[in-house]
Amino acid sequence: MKVTIRSWTGVATWRWVANDDNCGICRMAFDGCCPDCKLPGDDCPLVWGQCSHCFHIHCIMKWLNSQQVQHLCPMCRQEWKFKE
């Protein structure tokens, strides 16, 4: 007997490759979306800082905008710089 696979449709779930499950700011899951968004993934992406902490982009932007003097990572208080 010979079995030939013509096509294979699998089912997978996507997830962010991050060192935590939840966003440190909004406490929502990374794989979900920030409180202001409706759709996860492309519409509500994550960003990483150089300190290797990551957040929903909308969350960290909100945080940074509210900081007048210095932009610090809310987790480790180091200066926040986006990881390239």
Add this chain to the structure above:
Amino acid sequence: MLNSYWLDANMSTDDVWKKICLAFPILADNECSRECPEDNVLEEIKELKLNKCIEDIVICRIEQIMRQKITPDFWSRFSERKTEIGGFERFKDAVDFLYNSFSNFLPMLENLEKFRTISRINRVIYGEETLLGTFKVIVTSTLLSQLPLTHQIITEDFYKVSFKVFCNADKSDVDQDESSEDVVQCGGCSHEIEQCHCQAILLVFHETNRKLIELDLLERLAGEVITTLIHIRIENHVQESCKGSFDTSYISSLESWLSTVVMGWLTHIYNVNAVSTQSSIKKFHQKISHFLYETYTRTRIEQLFNIIIEYPDSQPAVEDLRICLQKTDLRLYLTQKLQRALETRLLHPGVNTPDVLTAYVAAIRALRQLDPTGVLLETVTLPVRHYLRWRDDTVRCVVSSLTEEGPSELADELVRGEALQLDEGAPSDEDMTNWEGWNPDPVDADPSKTSKSRRTSDIISMLVNVYGSKELFVNEYRTLLADRLLSQFTYNTEKEIRYLELLKLRFGESQLHYCEVMLKDVYDSKRINAHLHSDPNFKLDRQQFPSTAMILSAQFWPPFKEETLELPDFVKEHLQIYTKAFETLKGNRTLSWKPHLGSVNIDIELKDRKFNLTVSPIHATIIWHFQTKNQWTVEELSQLMHVPATVLRRKIAFWQSQGMLREISTDSFLLVEESSTRSKCPVPPDMVCEDEETESAMASAHDQREEELQVFWSYIVGMLTNLDLMPLERIHQMLKMFASQGPTAVECSLRELRNFLDRKVREHRLLFSGGFYRLPKS
């Protein structure tokens, strides 16, 4: 008294008595003679100045004769009879006898009347002005005072026989030509056609009634019997004419039947002097037409369950019932009857939930028509709602019929689209503009609810209200949607999006947000697949077979059933390449495969056969392994594929049914290379095989709920450790206070909590005694 007059008149007592007897022979002998005494005799008696006394004596004598002779004689004819016809004859005899005796009294009464005029007596005896009236009262009262127990049998015979003849005459007008030839017996008098007595019977009947009316005895003697007969007749007619057919209205035909046939018979009885009986006939008509309505209503109520089941077709019957209910006072009867019918015929474990739902929907629509205020609906269907709440699969059935293809009442209702009305909403003000058209709610209405909410709520709202919360329905819809998306594997989501939009109109945007993401996932997957396959950098085009994927946002899908499956390495490599491509496309994101989900299109080449099949990954993996070795035991496969043996056996059954595998000994399967031995069921090529049992990929709503309740368990253990003993209500209160706060609050009803705790008791993790729960001592 006599003495004093006698002295005055200077006559002997005997002379006076003789004279009186000459004027009123009734006093002398027992027979009442017909001859009339001369006027001067009366004049002479008048001179005696004994007027009142004489009148008293005569009336007394009449009463005596009536009491001692005529009445016993009359009633003696009402004894045992052998046949109905016999009874008929006896009744006629009796009435004839009475009438004759009555007539015999008449000359004498005339005489007495004359006597009264000349001696100017005008006193009222027994409330009657005239002597004839008085006499009739005497006759009636003596007759009734000696009423024998069995008198009704004979009376009944008389009217039954005549009614039968009458109805037969009436009927034979209609269908004379068809049936008269082969009928030997006359339908009316049960004699042979040639010797039909019908005419004679009618004649006698007519005559007897005339006599009874003349005696003023018809009502007294036969009224009850006539009424009973008519009632029976009406009942039979209603039963016959509207047995089992609900698609025509019967009210008008029944009414015309009543006014022609029944009233025809009645006028036949009464129609002696039309003017005096007019009013009593009218009164009778009112009475029996009310009875007709009541009988008809009762009949319809008996059939109401069937009427409801056949609803849109049985609309005329419902309309009839609506009209009848206004004329009769049978609302309560209807509620009780229908509830009982529902309980015995619908609300038991033998009925499928979809059937219960269909009946419930039909009931909603039918009862709406019956009572637009919705009160009837609310009271009658209360047990149905309670029952549906208790059934596990109600939500699933409702949701699936909502989104079902093809003609489904619920789907139509959904398309009609209105915002969902739930009970919990604040009571809205009554409509003030149309205040003149306002009607109070029926008496059996529940005062705690606004009449508007009853009037307006539509079928879907009523169904959702069974549970009182939208969440349950939305969750169930989500599970069903997930199942459909993952079983069909079409990226064509237009139809689903349409339904989702419709549902959003009803359940609100926010509730269905998750479903929206799910549909977007499917749409996005299609795009990603196309993208990955079109770009040569990803090397997907160089694969031996095209692999595509459904990429889901796990947070938004209902929890998946956890199942393991080890795919063949060959396949795993392919999926790995796909994952790599995805990671390149979407930086920082990766995929976790659900190996047991998906669909595979495979070609199978055997020595003498060739198939193309679309199967699930587990089926494909099983048959894949049979390439390397043509005989496997379940245990070996189970180890290789990381699939439990029970599941595996079930899946292998599919290949057995395809004639590819054969069980040679218990749990050991052999590949069937050549089908020559069992070519009985050739499999058509290119067939798409659905899994025999379409299993849900999702964890069931029940399991999900269980998970949620587990949250409470730690609270409960904590409480019981500190407080030792607690009753159910207190646990519930404490949970409400502490556990149900915060964004992820889980609502839990008292009933649900009891079930949960009882389960824990069964699992020996709690003890229950005397109404208190406590932890077992470890």
